[in-house]
Amino acid sequence: MPADRLHLVRHGEVHNPRRVLYGRLPGFGLSADGRRMARQAAQYIHGLGRPVGALVCSPLQRARESSEPFTELLGMDPLIDERVIEPTNVFEGKRMSRALRNPMNWRYLSRPEIPSWGEPYEQVVERMQSAMTQLWHETESGDVVVVSHQLPIWVTHLFVAGLPTRHDPRVRRCALSSITTFELVGDVWRETDYVEPASTADAVDVGAV
Secondary structure (H helix, E strand, O other): OOOOOEEEEEOOOEOOOOOOOOOOOOOOOEOHHHHHHHHHHHHHHHHOOOOEEEEEEOOOHHHHHHHHHHHHHHOOOOEEOHHHOOOOEOOOOOOHHHHOOOHHHHHHHOOOOOOOOEOOHHHHHHHHHHHHHHHHHHOOOOEEEEEEOHHHHHHHHHHHOOOOOOOOHHHOOOOOOOEEEEEEEOOEEEEEEEEOOOOOOOOOOOOOO
């Protein structure tokens, strides 16, 4: 039997006092509030009372730290999967408000549908779908929990909904420690739920790609 449901969980708030776009840069772990958010997400899934057959996370520090409450509550260590990592981005380490005022950077905005500033959305969808489908079929029973990042989760949502992957990054429905749930029917993914179990009031959320 394959898995029953697959939950894409976004990491919690990152300690980012300079408010830069952190992307894949090392050294960006969770803030104290981010750890609380991650625990609230883990408690929500644990509270569903459903068996969990697999726990997976991105290799980046903020995702690994966000998986820790799941390990504690579910009693399993996460499998690290490079396919669910944050995309690359030419603006890593920069404050976007400043970077976009520099004419030297405007060339990176020429084709937002790809996008021209980072890893193509199509490629992100392909690797996420590859990871999700493999995990679904290799998990003998129960749910799969995948701790990932905002953009990979959001473009997966768009793809599954049959919508264009081109979008305005400022209006993504993918809050810190939110949970987007899917199931595979035949060979077609279907989104079944989206919840925001964590309290994110006054959260700093400016570093996502």
